[in-house]
Amino acid sequence: MAEVFKSASEVDFEKTKWIDTRFNLQDAQEGKRKYAESHVAGAIYWDLEKDLSDMTKREGRHPMPEKEALTELFRKSGLSLDDSIIVYDDGGSPFAARAWWLLQYAGFKQAFIALEGFEALKEADIPVDDRLPQPTPTAVAPQWNETIYASRQYVEQTVEGQTASHLLDARSAARYRGEQEPIDPIAGRIPGALNFDWEQLKNEGVYRLGGAVKSELHQVVAPFQEVTVYCGSGVTAAPLYAMLKQHGYDKVRLYVGSYSDWISKEGNEVERG
Incomplete structure (x- = not known):
């Protein structure tokens, strides 16, 4: 973990x-x-x-x-x-x-x-x-970890069954089902996606780290499975990614573009219901 x-x-x-x-x-x-x-x-x-x-x-x-x-x-x-x-x-x-x-x-x-x-x-x-710090600049060279990043192409391959990953939608159940969509122009979800509302991860502004959350996550996707998380714009999926990692999920990716990127490409289908 x-x-x-x-x-x-x-x-x-x-x-x-x-x-x-x-x-x-x-x-x-x-x-x-x-x-x-x-x-x-x-x-x-x-x-x-x-x-x-x-x-x-x-x-x-x-x-x-x-x-x-x-x-x-x-x-x-x-x-x-x-x-x-x-x-x-x-x-x-x-x-x-x-x-x-x-x-x-x-x-x-x-x-x-x-x-x-x-x-x-x-x-x-x-x-x-309230002081503004003045950090000493560094010459840090990032070591990019592509195994935690999901491009739109990777998600398209996942929808087509070409990867082993399970899509996990971090939005509310109503948005996931396409019953309401307050932000994006098209309601629905990426085909085949499961749902775990990221709001369930917290209680009164504090993330829930106990066994209850772990059990709830296990009911949706198993820790040995590959998971790709997304939300509307890639922001609220990040806490769900973090919680999966906290609870021992090793193969997790974040689709940073998320649903708003998915629907921006003509021809990408959505599911509702």
């Missing part, structure tokens, strides 16, 4: 690099405002739409940045592959998991998601301030 989440009590503050990823999909400036007011001392800020996505691309609503852009982000953030890194958000949000997945993809082996959100970290006596 891989350790993905870390509680404040488990962290050596002095030996850890912190990344603040607070964000609000309804107010894109909220996270940056919160960061400016107060953040974990020394933490850098990564913005979902400026740092963790390339909004100029058309591969879904939150396309993954090019490797060159990610490498530059890691370097200017002062990161090295062997650093101990904790990524946090407001707690129970998908943004820290998105950043954590990108770090995993790039080969950072000691990166973790904070179990608590910012306010709980502060209450746990993690030092906070």
